[in-house]
Amino acid sequence: MTSLFEHFKAMARLRAFDEACLDGFHKGEIHGELHTGIGQEAIAAGMIPSLEAGDALVSTHRNHMHGLAKGVDAHALMAEIFHRETGLCRGRGGHMHPFDLGQNFSATGIVGASLPVALGYAYAFWMEGRANVGIGITGDGGANAGAFHECLNIAGAWKLPFVVVVENNAYAISVPIRHVLATPTIAERAAAYGAPGWRVDGTDPEAVAEAFARAMEHARAGRGPAIVEATCQRFQGHYEGDHDSYRSRDEKRRMKAEHDPLAITRRKLVAAGDATDLDAILAAAKAEMAGILERVRGEPRPDAADALRYRFAS
Amino acid sequence: MTSLFEHFKAMARLRAFDEACLDGFHKGEIHGELHTGIGQEAIAAGMIPSLEAGDALVSTHRNHMHGLAKGVDAHALMAEIFHRETGLCRGRGGHMHPFDLGQNFSATGIVGASLPVALGYAYAFWMEGRANVGIGITGDGGANAGAFHECLNIAGAWKLPFVVVVENNAYAISVPIRHVLATPTIAERAAAYGAPGWRVDGTDPEAVAEAFARAMEHARAGRGPAIVEATCQRFQGHYEGDHDSYRSRDEKRRMKAEHDPLAITRRKLVAAGDATDLDAILAAAKAEMAGILERVRGEPRPDAADALRYRFAS
Amino acid sequence: MATANIRNLNCSQVIAEAIGLEMERDPRILVLGEDVGRIGGVFGATRGLQERFGDKRVRDMPISEMAFTGMGVGLALAGYRPIIEIMFADFVGVCLEQVYNAMAKIPYMSGGTVRMPMVVKTAGGCIGSAAQHSQCLWGLFAHLPGMKVVVPGNPYDYKGLMASALTSDDPVVYIEHQSQMGKKATTFRAGAVVPAERYTVPIGQAAVVRSGRDLTIVTLSACVEHALEAAETLAGEGIDAEVIDLRGLVPLDMATVCASLARTSRLLVVDEDYVSFGLSGEIVARAVEELGPTALRQVARHANPDVPVPAAAALEQAVLPGPASIAAAARRMAARS
Amino acid sequence: MATANIRNLNCSQVIAEAIGLEMERDPRILVLGEDVGRIGGVFGATRGLQERFGDKRVRDMPISEMAFTGMGVGLALAGYRPIIEIMFADFVGVCLEQVYNAMAKIPYMSGGTVRMPMVVKTAGGCIGSAAQHSQCLWGLFAHLPGMKVVVPGNPYDYKGLMASALTSDDPVVYIEHQSQMGKKATTFRAGAVVPAERYTVPIGQAAVVRSGRDLTIVTLSACVEHALEAAETLAGEGIDAEVIDLRGLVPLDMATVCASLARTSRLLVVDEDYVSFGLSGEIVARAVEELGPTALRQVARHANPDVPVPAAAALEQAVLPGPASIAAAARRMAARS
Numbered sequence A, B: 001m002t003s004l005f006e007h008f009k010a011m012a013r014l015r016a017f018d019e020a021c022l023d024g025f026h027k028g029e030i031h032g033e034l035h036t037g038i039g040q041e042a043i044a045a046g047m048i049p050s051l052e053a054g055d056a057l058v059s060t061h062r063n064h065m066h067g068l069a070k071g072v073d074a075h076a077l078m079a080e081i082f083h084r085e086t087g088l089c090r091g092r093g094g095h096m097h098p099f100d101l102g103q104n105f106s107a108t109g110i111v112g113a114s115l116p117v118a119l120g121y122a123y124a125f126w127m128e129g130r131a132n133v134g135i136g137i138t139g140d141g142g143a144n145a146g147a148f149h150e151c152l153n154i155a156g157a158w159k160l161p162f163v164v165v166v167e168n169n170a171y172a173i174s175v176p177i178r179h180v181l182a183t184p185t186i187a188e189r190a191a192a193y194g195a196p197g198w199r200v201d202g203t204d205p206e207a208v209a210e211a212f213a214r215a216m217e218h219a220r221a222g223r224g225p226a227i228v229e230a231t232c233q234r235f236q237g238h239y240e241g242d243h244d245s246y247r248s249r250d251e252k253r254r255m256k257a258e259h260d261p262l263a264i265t266r267r268k269l270v271a272a273g274d275a276t277d278l279d280a281i282l283a284a285a286k287a288e289m290a291g292i293l294e295r296v297r298g299e300p301r302p303d304a305a306d307a308l309r310y311r312f313a314s
Numbered sequence C, D: 001m002a003t004a005n006i007r008n009l010n011c012s013q014v015i016a017e018a019i020g021l022e023m024e025r026d027p028r029i030l031v032l033g034e035d036v037g038r039i040g041g042v043f044g045a046t047r048g049l050q051e052r053f054g055d056k057r058v059r060d061m062p063i064s065e066m067a068f069t070g071m072g073v074g075l076a077l078a079g080y081r082p083i084i085e086i087m088f089a090d091f092v093g094v095c096l097e098q099v100y101n102a103m104a105k106i107p108y109m110s111g112g113t114v115r116m117p118m119v120v121k122t123a124g125g126c127i128g129s130a131a132q133h134s135q136c137l138w139g140l141f142a143h144l145p146g147m148k149v150v151v152p153g154n155p156y157d158y159k160g161l162m163a164s165a166l167t168s169d170d171p172v173v174y175i176e177h178q179s180q181m182g183k184k185a186t187t188f189r190a191g192a193v194v195p196a197e198r199y200t201v202p203i204g205q206a207a208v209v210r211s212g213r214d215l216t217i218v219t220l221s222a223c224v225e226h227a228l229e230a231a232e233t234l235a236g237e238g239i240d241a242e243v244i245d246l247r248g249l250v251p252l253d254m255a256t257v258c259a260s261l262a263r264t265s266r267l268l269v270v271d272e273d274y275v276s277f278g279l280s281g282e283i284v285a286r287a288v289e290e291l292g293p294t295a296l297r298q299v300a301r302h303a304n305p306d307v308p309v310p311a312a313a314a315l316e317q318a319v320l321p322g323p324a325s326i327a328a329a330a331r332r333m334a335a336r337s
């Protein structure tokens, strides 16, 4: 089992990555939008122990942490976010559209569109009789899209190795999920697909890790799909530049004070008497990501003359 | 409560209507496709007692019986099916696309597309505080489309007066629903939307009537959506001309011998000692529909010169 | 109009104003869409409306576009005049079914017995969000018959065309340009003055926003401002460009275009949408059909060269028309003539 | 080719044969769609394949097009070469998202690091099923960049183009014409002989299916046969029409079209798709761009006049091109010249 300390280390890297992106964004170095996962680190971190290289993970507009959890190279990912030729997609995709064939990782900017692609992988693994899993990430908002239903039904009917992770951060942009959800939880929908569903505290990496491990075992064992709903809070606006007027000052203050997965985990480690210098862990993560950012800054951007390349193979 | 005899009368008319269409089809009088509801009469018939004029009903490619149940004029509907200027839609729509604003009735040829339109009506009634219901019909196959999920979730979240009737005839064209459904029934999915769901024998008009009445009361009372799944058999091929090779001869023989709602109801009436001449009822229904067909046959078809009319209001 | 010259709204405010005026006038109008209520739209074009008209008439929807676009159809059948907001035009792929097979076809399929007074309001165009959030797609909507396609390019038209869309008995797709939503009215070269009162701009009428003798630039949306800027530059070089703002695709006002071409005989179509199988080809084809092939001395198109919009700024700039590239295209024509 | 002249398959059998040959050759090919397995497709174009290749490689899907089109994308990412069947082109409105924002864009968005060898196979065109089951929509697909759009019009091409689609590393939309699926090969004027062996027809090459001096009819799909029939009639009246089968829209083979126009200088585009903002306008525009406006003496389009396909036969006939209406359009041009 992964120790809480290991989770902390993983979370520190995930946060530092997105903070480096934020830094660049606020210096005007990213053209276009940016969605960070800050506040949601425990979910990606909790997935790491159960992810195998052969598994496939398809994420959303808020995908950096999932990419890192899946083993995508941090430099290649950051270079893509900053639109460099050295990026995963040579700067063509941008932060919502990273593709890493080697890691079976991809994402989409269209809400709900991640799940069908993950299901395609699940079908492939099932056909091949491989004990791998296709994992689709969605937000709470995305779970209301029709594709959620279509995919879980198919996976349920044929017992495909398909796991849906719902990052329930309580909002789809400004719309509170509780205003637009027919049931108290998303996880309970699993019964409609003959699948198990677990709702866990997504600020607790151990809770996520346990539920995700259970879901992955279920899927790997050929028993069909599973849903893991992890509740969490998104610290930043929906995207950088979002006025975020839909959450009160108080709500945002409490969110950071009470629901920060790094702070919570740190308190637990300290309470358990862990002697490690946690500040050093944070500093090392920061330094790693700052180093990557520096490297990215020096790398070339795509040349306008190449704008028509790559549209067709032939 | 509607008597079994009344149900029989209603079913006789529904079957006679589609048999008249079949007659015309096989004489080459209908250009294009035809989908009949023969074998499924008990469902539409069972809905009649609970349908009010102010309710709205949105149906599928297999819609004739629902239209008649909702109060659409049989002549106008048949004239549309035979593409006459006197038809509901002046022969422009055809049998998959009847629109009757006065009866709040419409249909679509796209599977799954009926429910969102019915939900729009439900929203209107809810806004107006009217005790009316938007009813969406789908087949078993259509219940796997994403729109099913999106609509039921919205209705569940806001307690909209929305009833989904699933005509589960066990097949979507050639695909058996049991091969592509994650759960034993469709009705049990209702829990995922905080709604009640009932599965009933759709060859028994009284069972349908009871479940549909319950669903409609639930919706009218402001308690949100409900699902009624009615199992049945489709006697004809999916469309006229379908080779229907996916059902064995034996399956088709048993279907007609054991699952004919008219024959079943007739046996019950006879067993209960009902003295009415049921053959006379059937003959009267046949005569009514044959008369309508004769009238339709004499009516004008659209003029080619008018092909561009009606595309815009202005 | 006394207040007109002191108002300096941005385009999203102008749209919200238009919708508000229509909602006051007509209780059958309502707005369904993601984030349209509490925050008044991600681009602000419905700001303040939920407070004024309540959360039933201005409703925040879940991310269930197929359902709520179809609800628009149902609401129209039930006698309402819904505005359905699809946040970005790019997202129409999840709900096109209800747009083109239901909304657009029901009037015709019903033999004129049913009208569909429904507005699909969406934002197209590019502000740097790459391939899945930068598309115009007006060519796609226009290809599918039965809906009017309205694409304003300045504040005056944003307001007046929204008023017309909301009084039309036909389905209307109303496409904003993302980049213009936060742009102040007074910064526009055309249509900068927006009266506070209600007015309408007719659907299907193009506008000559700059007169010129040498060539006709036919365009719409944000490219109108780009073309006007280009025309100013060109004027300094002795090239006198006429600029026509189509203001929409369906109906397409070829009379205005042809009248201009009859004088200039040079056509440059500028379009931010993909070049092939869309608006720019249609303009060229109709001009040739209506004026005869020999009436035109030069024809050129400047549009996205059929690639997804790339993320990197330099690539993006290379594939989208802007003032400099438009001027360059015009210069190439001038050099050839 | 000894067997070629004694084979009289219909087009759907030819397609099934092509897919079968490719599936034998390449284990990465699989077919997902509604009714493609047990009954081999509602039009029969996958008949017999499930028996030969098993129910994993030829899979009957639930009515969940968004899911299974996206599965195609995932399968292509996982190294497969999926064929996704969308039963009728009209239904693409429920899953266009995965077609245009994922399948078509991933190769470019990934900077060429990912290829999408995926085929969306669908049936377009009209056989009398009215507005929601009769659309061609190839103009829609072609407008959206990143996918090749292949539209065969005869048995030989149905087979050879399917083979090419299944060996292409690019995403391909392959559009059959409903009316041709049950049509026997020997009844075709062009491409009636279908070798039993594997062969390919290159994607993006038009074919001159009839040579003529007086005008060039550019068309595709079922209209090729209509045009050939019209040309025979016209020949009897002294009008000698050249007929070009485009065989697809992307890439568009303008070289063949322009070579013909250089001789005839009269262009008649015939298209069963909607006339505006689609294929026919694009052909006219590119011809004018490439040859110069003055090279063409006459230009005309004959296509669906932007209405949903009506149910009644007489109305349907009035809006769709057929042999008689094509001949009439050609005669009108001849009369004017």
Ligand SMILES: Cc1ncc(C[n+]2csc(CCOP(=O)(O)OP(=O)(O)O)c2C)c(N)n1
Pocket (backbone or CB within 6 Å): A061, A062, A109, A110, A111, A112, A138, A139, A140, A141, A142, A143, A167, A169, A171, A172, A173, A234, A238, C034, C063, C065, C087, C091, C094
């Ligand atoms: C089909 C579609 N509809 C709408 C959007 C616009 N949009 C982008 S993210 C988002 C909210 C997503 O909410 P959720 O799924 O909860 O993810 P979160 O952003 O909270 O992580 C919306 C509405 C989109 N990208 N795609």
Ligand SMILES: Cc1ncc(C[n+]2csc(CCOP(=O)(O)OP(=O)(O)O)c2C)c(N)n1
Pocket (backbone or CB within 6 Å): B061, B062, B109, B110, B111, B112, B138, B139, B140, B141, B142, B143, B167, B169, B171, B172, B173, B234, B238, D034, D063, D065, D087, D091, D094
């Ligand atoms: C979105 C969509 N996909 C596929 C079809 C083709 N199609 C028409 S009816 C049908 C089967 C429908 O099955 P079901 O919903 O069970 O209704 P039934 O015909 O059995 O009454 C299919 C696949 C369609 N019309 N629309």
Ligand SMILES: [Mg+2]
Pocket (backbone or CB within 6 Å): A139, A140, A141, A167, A168, A169, A170, A171, A172, A173
């Ligand atoms: Mg969320």
Ligand SMILES: [Mg+2]
Pocket (backbone or CB within 6 Å): B139, B140, B141, B167, B168, B169, B170, B171, B172, B173
């Ligand atoms: Mg069925």
